[in-house]
Structures are given as structure tokens and as C-alpha cells.
Amino acid sequence: MKQKNILLGHGSGGHLTHDLIESVFLKHFSNPTLNLLSDAALIDTEKGKIAYTTDSFVVDPLFFPGGDIGKLAIAGTVNDLAVQGASPAYLSAGFILEEGLSVETLEKVVQSMAEEAVNAGIQIVTGDTKVVERGKCDKIFINTSGIGFFDVNFSALGIEHIKVGDKILINGSIGDHGMAVMSARNQLNISSKIASDCACLNGLIDSLNEFKSQIRFMRDATRGGLATVSAELCKHQDFGIKLFEEKIPVDKGVRGICELLGFDPLYVANEGKVVMVVSNEISEQILDKMKKHTLGKSAAIIGEVTLANAGKCYLETQIGGNRIVDMLAGEQLPRIC
Amino acid sequence: MKQKNILLGHGSGGHLTHDLIESVFLKHFSNPTLNLLSDAALIDTEKGKIAYTTDSFVVDPLFFPGGDIGKLAIAGTVNDLAVQGASPAYLSAGFILEEGLSVETLEKVVQSMAEEAVNAGIQIVTGDTKVVERGKCDKIFINTSGIGFFDVNFSALGIEHIKVGDKILINGSIGDHGMAVMSARNQLNISSKIASDCACLNGLIDSLNEFKSQIRFMRDATRGGLATVSAELCKHQDFGIKLFEEKIPVDKGVRGICELLGFDPLYVANEGKVVMVVSNEISEQILDKMKKHTLGKSAAIIGEVTLANAGKCYLETQIGGNRIVDMLAGEQLPRIC
Numbered sequence: 109m110k111q112k113n114i115l116l117g118h119g120s121g122g123h124l125t126h127d128l129i130e131s132v133f134l135k136h137f138s139n140p141t142l143n144l145l146s147d148a149a150l151i152d153t154e155k156g157k158i159a160y161t162t163d164s165f166v167v168d169p170l171f172f173p174g175g176d177i178g179k180l181a182i183a184g185t186v187n188d189l190a191v192q193g194a195s196p197a198y199l200s201a202g203f204i205l206e207e208g209l210s211v212e213t214l215e216k217v218v219q220s221m222a223e224e225a226v227n228a229g230i231q232i233v234t235g236d237t238k239v240v241e242r243g244k245c246d247k248i249f250i251n252t253s254g255i256g257f258f259d260v261n262f263s264a265l266g267i268e269h270i271k272v273g274d275k276i277l278i279n280g281s282i283g284d285h286g287m288a289v290m291s292a293r294n295q296l297n298i299s300s301k302i303a304s305d306c307a308c309l310n311g312l313i314d315s316l317n318e319f320k321s322q323i324r325f326m327r328d329a330t331r332g333g334l335a336t337v338s339a340e341l342c343k344h345q346d347f348g349i350k351l352f353e354e355k356i357p358v359d360k361g362v363r364g365i366c367e368l369l370g371f372d373p374l375y376v377a378n379e380g381k382v383v384m385v386v387s388n389e390i391s392e393q394i395l396d397k398m399k400k401h402t403l404g405k406s407a408a409i410i411g412e413v414t415l416a417n418a419g420k421c422y423l424e425t426q427i428g429g430n431r432i433v434d435m436l437a438g439e440q441l442p443r444i445c
Numbered sequence: 446m447k448q449k450n451i452l453l454g455h456g457s458g459g460h461l462t463h464d465l466i467e468s469v470f471l472k473h474f475s476n477p478t479l480n481l482l483s484d485a486a487l488i489d490t491e492k493g494k495i496a497y498t499t500d501s502f503v504v505d506p507l508f509f510p511g512g513d514i515g516k517l518a519i520a521g522t523v524n525d526l527a528v529q530g531a532s533p534a535y536l537s538a539g540f541i542l543e544e545g546l547s548v549e550t551l552e553k554v555v556q557s558m559a560e561e562a563v564n565a566g567i568q569i570v571t572g573d574t575k576v577v578e579r580g581k582c583d584k585i586f587i588n589t590s591g592i593g594f595f596d597v598n599f600s601a602l603g604i605e606h607i608k609v610g611d612k613i614l615i616n617g618s619i620g621d622h623g624m625a626v627m628s629a630r631n632q633l634n635i636s637s638k639i640a641s642d643c644a645c646l647n648g649l650i651d652s653l654n655e656f657k658s659q660i661r662f663m664r665d666a667t668r669g670g671l672a673t674v675s676a677e678l679c680k681h682q683d684f685g686i687k688l689f690e691e692k693i694p695v696d697k698g699v700r701g702i703c704e705l706l707g708f709d710p711l712y713v714a715n716e717g718k719v720v721m722v723v724s725n726e727i728s729e730q731i732l733d734k735m736k737k738h739t740l741g742k743s744a745a746i747i748g749e750v751t752l753a754n755a756g757k758c759y760l761e762t763q764i765g766g767n768r769i770v771d772m773l774a775g776e777q778l779p780r781i782c
Contacts, residue, residue, distance in 0.1 A: 119542070166581075197490075
């Protein structure tokens, strides 16, 4: 690793995070399951396949338009399971609390988790609480892990199933979560209503069940945004990805605040967006079906898998140019989730 | 809840932790699996039973004689699965890192986790890293969750299997972990060598396989110590527990530092001690077998299940008196794990 000390960027989900994972975590923990670095580990047990994942949440502030750290902690883990094609079933919840935190605040967060758990149809079955001295953490950190199961007709998802000509779909506008947290953090007095897209995606994904043999790959575009997912997707592969800027849904308010503050929505975190690679033949049908779901109303086909530019992701801009889309390099918005 | 704000004692594992769990977490998350509050949740799936648990680790300092936060994070979760009679198999690891932490320190912790994972025969299959600004956490917090499986001959463990006359066993001396961390934290210049007992207990427990139908209940005596486990064990039950002070192994150095600092070893945390309730008939055989294992050399029968004093735990002191043993009331040693 180039750095001798941990930078905020090591938590960005981009290049620095990948460096850290490869040069510290994989170096010591290496095993075939972990090495895949998928959103959820797929474990083959004697009794069948299980999906297993974990995420810690340190979002600041705890509450923001459209969600809070509790809702996020459920949605983040549910989504990591769902994008692997698993049905999320059981979650764990580990709390690190700062001495002096108001119990009322904690209870609001816990209540929000409970509601989101009901929405997603999962159960929190095990937990843990630690308390650290005032000033040794920031109010509440939550870790959730989750277990999901596969039905018998499970068709494996994975980059290896992607074919040239496949289409890239997203279920709605990008950047909402990052900009909602940003606005709340800085108490920006913005008239346009920006709200986080924070949501459990397992219901939306379930609604596409009839097409699942035609879905090649899914990933939720969280830290690092759509850009990072797209760049990761084709890294070291024998295909490229082309995204069409004019097709990518961006909320007007989000676009405005991004321009104001100098953010590129492509890199801004989402918490309720799934990027899907699907077969070309059936992509319009999947899109239509997606649009019928509450969480897919603004769904769009935003790109395609190309033979050209293998290993690279290009954005065809609205003015007709092409620019390369790389993973997030530093840290754009620390503590976004 | 009586308190309006979170106190360090809410993380103690004693009365305050129980209050918080009941009045906030169970109030909102309530479900039959979680409500049992066992070390690991037992999940009945179509494909059989799974044990599932989580723990966050915030120990201060990160390194102490006999272990470090990494070893602890593996052992703590492995033990929570093992005491439910499960074979620990897969772990998740979620890191919250403080900006500025040296990568060398992180790597030492990760290496220690990797070594302990090999010792315990488990794999870390999924993980997550978050970074927070300097001063917003204390160097490294780790969450591990774990999944364990049961073999077909699994005989259920549980308080409901305990019978009057059963014996209480422990695999060695108490208080080592708490006092080792305490010494390291305060840089006490103590000549006696105190080391944490931090260890994965699944090997020891496996070595008792032939007796497993005679083992009624197991719990690892972590936060709150042997006293809290014993008091919890008989709370609201129709039996009591009697512990014999003179039978409880306490290391001489640990006893010395406890006396010096005013701690009761009964309440001091352990990280490699399992309390077992076993049938009277076979207790000596189990003890003999336990003593053959590296982690059971100082094992002892330290108490029994009584008809008298239902719901209460009594300690028969060395001078022949009796005193009631309750759960830890406040917080003795914050951030011990």
C-alpha cells in the first residue's frame, strides 16, 4: 500500500478502498469465497447455498430527508443479499453507542429499523450493544449482517454471464442519497425537495422473477455511485461498457445541487438503486415490468455491453463526446452510509 | 427505561444492558428467535438449523497480554456459536477505522484475526470497511458475525434441560481477560504475568462430543463475568445455583491485582471460559476429559443446581458464609471487549 496511514478515501468504495482490501484484508484473509468480493458471499453448504453479507453504518447526520441510519442499516444489507439473487431472511444488528446519547434518539433509530425490517420481510434475530466513552465514537454506529436463501430454480448471477450486446438498466434516478445527506449535514437551505432513495430492493427484484434467467448480473450502486459500479463491472473483462448520459435519470434538484457544489452525480452514492445487466432481447420487457413497481417508476436502460473498449467504461455525453468513467479515486463524501 | 441517556453501564452486560435490551431493542424488534436472547440465534430453515450471532469489539487498548482486538473478534463470535452446540463455520468482519490510523497497526490486527481464524477452523467470507474522521472513533472497532451448523445428532442445549443436582463446570481460572486489559490500559507495572485467556473454545467443546447428551447448557462468561452468567442462568427458574468459592479457579496474580484495585474476580470478564451445566452422574468424567485439553487444564466443578433458593444464585464463601450473587449492576470495566 502506498499510504502509511488510513485516509477517509479508504472508506470511499473506490480505488483506495480496493487498495486497502487487496493489500491488507485479502492478503491475510484470502479464501475462494472472500476473494470474489461480491456484495454477499455465496456459501455452498451441505444443505444448499446461502448468501451472507455485512455492512457497518456510520452516516452523519443520523437523520436525513428520506431516511436515517436505521433504515439505511436494514436496506444496505437487504440489498447486498437481494442483488445476489437471494431472498433476504435474517439480519443481525450490532450497535456501538456513545455515552451520553439520548435514549430517545436511539429508540427512533431502532423503531425505523423495525419498520424497515417489516417492509422487507426480514427478521432481526441476533444483536449486540457496546458503549464507548463520550467522544470515542459519533453517537451511533450500526453493523448489520444478513443471511439470504436461494430457491431451487436459482439461476446464478455473475459477471461471467455477461454477453456483448446486453443492456444496462437502473431502477431510477442517481445521486439522491448522497445529496440528501449532504444537504442535511450542511443544513443547506435548498428549496427543492431532495430525499434519499434509501429503500429495500428485494421486493422490486422479486417482481422480476419471471425474467430471472435473463438477468446476468445485479449490483446496488452505493458508495462510489453508478460510475464505480460500471467501472468495476468491466475491469479486467473482455468487454467494455458504454453509458448514455442522456438516458441516465437524474433528479432536477439533485442535478442543481451537484452543479452548485461541484459533484458529479455519476459518483454520488445511492441506497435504493440496482444496476442490472440483462439480455438485450428481453430488456424492454424487464424495463416495463420494473416501471410498474413503486421503486422502479423512473427506471431506464442506460447503457450496453460492448465488444469495443474491453475493460473500460465510457460515457457517451449529451453533446456527443465520449469520456472514460473510472472508479472513484479519493473520497467525495465521507460518512455517506 | 429509567435513564434518559446512554451510560457506559448499558454496555456492561449486566442489569443496565438487560434494561436497554428489553425496553428498546426487544420492544421494537421482538420475534420468537430474538426474544430468547441466547448467545447465538437458532434459526430453523427448510434446510436445517443454523446458529447465527454478532458482536462488536471496541476493546481499549487494541493490544494486551494474551491477545488483541483481532483475536478477540474471532474468539468472541466463534465462542457464541460453539456454546450453542454449533460448529462455527463462516464469519463476517466489519471494520470501522479512524482516519490517521497506521496501516501497520491495522495489518497486525488483521493478521491476528487470520491466525485465529485458522486455529478455529473458520473462514472469513465477507467484510466491510468504513472510515470516520479523526476523533470520531477510537482507532479500530470491529464487528464480527458468524454462522454455525449443527450435526445430525445435535442434542438441544438450553436452560429448560437443567435438572436439580446438575453440576456447574468451568474450564479454568476466571478474571484473566479483564485484568490483563486493565493492566495494559493503565500500564500497571505489575511483576506477575497476567495474560488474557482470549481463545476459541470450539476445539475444547468438540473434544467433549461423546458426552454431549449429558451437557444441558453452555455459556461463555464474558462481560459481567461468572457472576452474571450464573445469576442469569437461574433468573425466573424453578431452581437455584450454588457456587463454591474455594472451587473457583483464580490465578494468583489476578487475585492480587483484583484485591489491589478493588475488583471481584466473579464479575471480571473472561474471553476463553465456558460455564457448563452437566448431569451429575457424568460430571467427573467430563471434568477429566476437559482437563486433557490445553484450554481445560485448570477446569473445575464449581457449583451445583439446587432445589433451594429457586431463581437465585448463592456463593458459599471460603469461610463458610453464603452470599447472593447478582448480575453486574453498573459498569466495572468499560471497553473490555
